[in-house]
Structure formats: C-alpha cells, structure tokens
Amino acid sequence: MTLATQTGKLPVERRGVFSKKLSGILEPYLYVSPALVLIIAVMLMPLILGLSYAFRDIRILNPFSGGFVGMAHFQTLMSDQAFLGALANTAWWTFGSLVFQFGLGLILALLLNRAFLGRGLIQALVFLPWAVPTFLSGLNWAWMFNPVVGPLPHWMTSLGLMAEPYNILSDPDLAMWGPIIANIWFGIPFFAITMLAALQSIPKELYEAASIDGATTRQQFISITLPFLAPTIAITLMLRTIWIANFADLIVVMTKGGPADSTQIVASYIFTQAFRRLDFGYASAIAAVLLVLLLAYALSVIALRRAMTHSDN
Amino acid sequence: MTLTGHTSTRKMLYWGSHYLMIAAFVIFALFPLYWLLKVSVTPNDILYTEGVRMWPSRTTWDNYTFVLTQSNFPHYFMNSVIVAGTTAAVTTVIAALTGYAFSRFAFRGKVIIVALMLITQMFPLVMLIAPIFKILAPLGLTDSLTGLIIVYTAFNVPFATFLMQSFFDGIPKDLEEAAMIDGNTRFEAFRAIILPLTLPGVAATLGFVFTAAWSELLFALMLVSSESASTFPVGLLSFVSKFSVDFGQMMAAGVLALIPACLFFLLIQRYLVQGLTAGAVKG
Numbered sequence: 001m002t003l004a005t006q007t008g009k010l011p012v013e014r015r016g017v018f019s020k021k022l023s024g025i026l027e028p029y030l031y032v033s034p035a036l037v038l039i040i041a042v043m044l045m046p047l048i049l050g051l052s053y054a055f056r057d058i059r060i061l062n063p064f065s066g067g068f069v070g071m072a073h074f075q076t077l078m079s080d081q082a083f084l085g086a087l088a089n090t091a092w093w094t095f096g097s098l099v100f101q102f103g104l105g106l107i108l109a110l111l112l113n114r115a116f117l118g119r120g121l122i123q124a125l126v127f128l129p130w131a132v133p134t135f136l137s138g139l140n141w142a143w144m145f146n147p148v149v150g151p152l153p154h155w156m157t158s159l160g161l162m163a164e165p166y167n168i169l170s171d172p173d174l175a176m177w178g179p180i181i182a183n184i185w186f187g188i189p190f191f192a193i194t195m196l197a198a199l200q201s202i203p204k205e206l207y208e209a210a211s212i213d214g215a216t217t218r219q220q221f222i223s224i225t226l227p228f229l230a231p232t233i234a235i236t237l238m239l240r241t242i243w244i245a246n247f248a249d250l251i252v253v254m255t256k257g258g259p260a261d262s263t264q265i266v267a268s269y270i271f272t273q274a275f276r277r278l279d280f281g282y283a284s285a286i287a288a289v290l291l292v293l294l295l296a297y298a299l300s301v302i303a304l305r306r307a308m309t310h311s312d313n
Numbered sequence: 314m315t316l317t318g319h320t321s322t323r324k325m326l327y328w329g330s331h332y333l334m335i336a337a338f339v340i341f342a343l344f345p346l347y348w349l350l351k352v353s354v355t356p357n358d359i360l361y362t363e364g365v366r367m368w369p370s371r372t373t374w375d376n377y378t379f380v381l382t383q384s385n386f387p388h389y390f391m392n393s394v395i396v397a398g399t400t401a402a403v404t405t406v407i408a409a410l411t412g413y414a415f416s417r418f419a420f421r422g423k424v425i426i427v428a429l430m431l432i433t434q435m436f437p438l439v440m441l442i443a444p445i446f447k448i449l450a451p452l453g454l455t456d457s458l459t460g461l462i463i464v465y466t467a468f469n470v471p472f473a474t475f476l477m478q479s480f481f482d483g484i485p486k487d488l489e490e491a492a493m494i495d496g497n498t499r500f501e502a503f504r505a506i507i508l509p510l511t512l513p514g515v516a517a518t519l520g521f522v523f524t525a526a527w528s529e530l531l532f533a534l535m536l537v538s539s540e541s542a543s544t545f546p547v548g549l550l551s552f553v554s555k556f557s558v559d560f561g562q563m564m565a566a567g568v569l570a571l572i573p574a575c576l577f578f579l580l581i582q583r584y585l586v587q588g589l590t591a592g593a594v595k596g
Contacts (some may be wrong), residue, residue, distance in 0.1 A: 031414035042467030046444035070372035131578030149364035246437040280443035287440030
C-alpha cells in the first residue's frame with residue numbers, strides 16, 4: 001500500500017494510529033471534492049439530462065412540450081438535409097483548420113526553439129492571437145474579408161486569385177475558407193506552445209552526442225526530434241480534432257452558418273436549434289449524434305495507435 | 314579556409330531564412346490586430362472611402378470617447394471583469410487543491426476521477442447548453458453573473474488541474490515531508506512551502522482561465538438575456554445587430570476588450586511553456 005509507505009515515514013504515536021490512518025484515507029478526497037462536486041453538478045448531470053432530452057419533446061416556448069417522443073428526433077435527423085450538409089462541413093472545417101494549424105505551429109515551434117536575439121519578445125507577439133477573444137477575431141476577420149473596408153480581397157485580386165475584389169464570405173463555394181483562415185490564425189499558437197514545450201524537454205546531450213558522431217541537422221531531426229515529439233503530436237492532434245469539431249464561435253460570429261448553410265457545422269447547428277429556435281429536444285438529439293461520432297473517432301484513433309505500437313515491438 | 318567560408322555562408326543563409334520566416338509569422342499574427350486598431354481610430358466620414366488604405370489620412374479618438382462615455386460598454390466591461398476575475402480566482406484555488414492531490418497522493422478513486430476529467434474535455438460543450446439552461450433557470454441563475462461564474466469555473470477546472478499538477482510534479486516531495494516531520498500538517502506545508510514555489514504555475518493558470526472566461530460567447534449568449542448581466546462578447550454582438558452598425562465604435566470597443574486579455578497573456582505565456590515542459594518531462 002502506498003498509503004502505508006507514506007504514513008510510515010512519519011513518526012506516528014501508537015495511540016493515534018487508527019484515526020491517523022482514517023484521516024490519511026480521507027485526506028486526498030478533501031482536496032479533490034470541490035472539483036468533483038462542480039464537475040458532477042455542472043457537466044455530468046447536464047450531460048445525462050441532455051442525452052435524455054434527445055428522446056423528449058422539449059421546446060422552451062411551448063408549455064405543453066416535455067413528453068417522450070422515442071426515436072422521433074433521430075428519424076427527423078436522417079432526412080434533415082441541413083444536418084447532413086453540416087456533417088460534411090464539419091469534416092471539411094476540422095481537417096482544413098487542423099492541417100494548417102499543426103503544420104505552421106510545428107514550424108513556428110522549431111524556429112522558436114533556437115536561441116536568437118529578441119526571442120522572448122517575438123514569442124510573446126506570435127502567441128498573442130491565442131489571447132484574442134474569439135468573438136473579436138471573428139468580427140475582425142469578417143471585416144478584413146469585406147472588399148469595401150478590408151484589404152484581403154484586393155490583395156487576392158492583385159495576386160490573380162480573384163477576378164475582382166468580392167467578399168468570399170458571401171460565396172457559398174468559398175465561404176468556409178473565411179472561418180478556417182481565422183481559425184488557423186487563432187490556433188497556430190496552441191500547437192506552437194505545446195510543441196515548443198515538448199521540444200524543450202528533449203535532453204540536449206542527445207544532440208551533442210549525435211553531432212559528435214557526425215550526424216547532420218536533418219538526420220538529427222529525423223532520428224531524435226521527431227521520435228521525441230511523436231507522442232505529443234499524437235495526443236494533441238487527437239484532442240484538437242475533437243476540440244475544433246466542437247468549436248462553433250467563429251462560424252456563429254462570421255457567417256451564422258450561411259450563406260445557404262454552406263458553413264453550417266454540426267456544433268453551430270446545435271447552437272442555432274437551441275438558441276434561435278429554442279428546440280432543446282432536437283438540439284440534444286443532434287448533440288447526441290455528434291457525441292457518438294466523436295467517441296467513435298477517438299476510440300478508433302486510440303485503437304490504431306495501439307495496433308501500431310504493438311507491431312513496433 | 315574554404316571550409317570555414319563555406320560554413321559561414323551556410324550559416325548566414327540559415328539565419329537569413331530563419332529571420333525571414335519569423336518575420337512572416339509575426340506579420341501574420343499582428344496584422345489583423347493592426348487592422349482592428351486602424352479602423353478604431355478612423356473618423357466615420359472616411360471609414361468607407363479610405364476603407365482599404367493602410368493608414369487613414371486623419372485619425373480620431375472620438376470612437377473611444379463615445380464608447381467610454383455614451384454607451385453601455387463600461388458596464389459590459391465591468392461585468393466581464395467580475396466574471397472572468399472571479400472565475401480565474403476560484404478555478405485556480407480548486408485546481409491547485411486537486412492538482413496537488415493528484416501529484417502527491419495515491420488513492421483509490423484517483424484513476425476514476427482523472428478519467429472523468431479527461432472525458433469532460435472530449436464531449437461537445439454545446440450539448441450542455443440546453444440542460445444547463447433548464448437546470449439554472451429555476452434556481453434563478455440564468456441572466457445572472459453568478460450563474461456564468463459557476464458554469465465557467467466547472468468548464469475550466471479540468472484543464473487547470475492538469476496544468477497545476479504538472480507544476481507540483483516539478484517540486485521535490487522531500488520539502489513538505491521535512492516540514493511534516495517538524496510537526497506541521499500536510500495542508501500547512503502545502504500552503505506555506507509548496508504553494509509559494511509554484512507561483513509561476515498559479516500565474517499561468519490564472520491567466521489561462523481569465524482569458525478563456527473573458528472570451529466565452531455561446532453560453533453567455535444563451536444564459537444571459539438582459540443588458541444588466543451582459544458580458545463583453547454579448548454586448549459587442551448585440552451592438553452588431555441592434556444599431557445601424559457603427560463599425561468604428563465597435564472596433565474601439567473591441568480594442569478595449571482586447572487589452573485585459575492580452576496583458577494577462579503577455580505576463581503568463583512564458584510560464585505556460587514552462588508548465589507544459591514540466592509535464593512533458595514527467596510524462
């Protein structure tokens with residue numbers, strides 16, 4: 001027992017052994033209880049309640065609602081074109097954002113991992129977008145994409161990407177790029193911070209030994225840096241995929257899911273159903289489907305990882 | 314000679330491209346903020362005619378004076394300060410206690426509690442909007458700052474706990490064990506010896522939670538309906554829909570909203586990397 005070894009180190013009087021032992025067992029729970037109570041009350045109970053809503057008719061403005069409707073919401077969902085479109089949009093939004101956030105974040109972390117003049121200041125500046133409230137970055141990016149007051153359409157025209165300056169946020173084919181670019185801007189610092197932390201925990205002696213042995217920078221990167229980063233990369237990519245899939249703020253602020261639902265992701269669709277139509281039952285049914293899909297994703301990633309590490313051994 | 318000449322050119326090339334890429338990142342990170350600032354000091358009459366100029370021909374502080382003296386924004390600002398400040402303080406205390414327990418005790422429920430906390434990081438928080446509204450409404454906690462504080466605290470405790478734990482893990486156990494042999498209780502040792510050593514961790518957690526609570530939009534929109542309990546994000550968005558939008562004023566309000574979050578972040582970002590490094594070393 002770890003408990004015995006812990007108390008065993010202390011000079012304990014024989015008489016108080018039992019009460020000491022009891023308080024020893026209880027002590028960790030005293031530290032943990034405030035967090036536990038809060039998480040159960042504000043997150044787990046609502047989660048279970050929310051899952052039960054998925055099978056009930058709950059509309060805030062309708063006092064007669066509240067009855068049990070079985071699978072009705074899910075049947076409606078199967079033929080809800082807006083929902084099916086939102087599923088496809090969610091995949092596009094998530095992977096479009098993730099690839100660039102991760103790629104650019106890793107490059108930034110590698111750049112910041114070398115000592116150079118002014119690094120502290122530069123690091124603070126490039127991490128700044130993470131601190132910008134998302135509603136504000138949403139409003140600001142929407143503004144910058146507007147050809148009347150924003151520079152971006154004019155630059156894209158000069159670069160030959162556009163025939164004439166117009167707002168991509170009002171073009172159903174391109175609108176998703178708006179929130180994605182804003183999301184890349186906002187998310188690079190997260191990956192850079194985590195990757196930088198992982199880079200700084202690699203023992204320096206490894207590099208010294210490798211360069212004594214004549215390894216080039218590229219070889220060092222492939223045989224030392226990447227293997228050390230791999231676990232961090234795997235876990236942050238998985239957590240971040242789920243996080244981005246659930247992240248509706250930028251879309252709600254920049255496009256409200258439009259034009260013509262072309263930027264509606266599942267998370268923003270849930271919000272629209274709950275907030276604008278006050279249909280909590282249907283919103284919860286969509287949320288339940290999203291939860292199951294994300295769980296399946298997480299489990300398959302974990303299984304894949306396990307299979308890969310097993311084949312390595 | 315040729316060899317050293319060769320390597321020094323390579324070195325210059327390397328550092329040249331290094332600085333070039335760094336510059337690109339800095340420009341990408343700062344340009345949108347620069348644009349926000351530019352719009353906020355542009356006088357209304359030239360806002361559209363000079364919309365795409367890099368800097369307006371005239372500048373004005375009128376937008377700021379209007380926002381500070383004639384609008385509801387100072388009120389929203391105070392609400393946000395109260396909500397984000399209280400959330401940060403309460404969350405940090407709770408997370409410090411829990412993180413300390415995770416770092417120092419081996420107890421039966423630990424695996425379950427850690428798993429529980431990890432799960433809360435995985436599911437879509439939007440799915441809690443409806444049930445939380447239903448739970449808080451009869452308690453009188455919708456349309457109230459207290460309700461927002463409770464919800465935000467719960468949402469932030471899991472990550473804050475893991476962050477604090479990684480800082481505690483970096484401090485040797487012998488320290489409080491010595492104090493306990495001297496007759497102090499563990500809690501006294503925790504408060505008097507361990508906590509002061511983890512001040513960077515406390516700062517990082519405070520800053521992280523403050524920024525998160527300061528920015529939260531969707532739950533604030535859903536849970537708050539009156540002007541008097543509106544936080545900054547809600548106020549700014551209602552600004553967009555309510556008036557014939559005055560963008561200069563909106564951007565001025567936006568710049569003001571940016572200040573506290575950025576100040577906090579600049580103070581703590583160093584510790585954030587440090588804390589995650591400590592965690593990575595342990596893992």
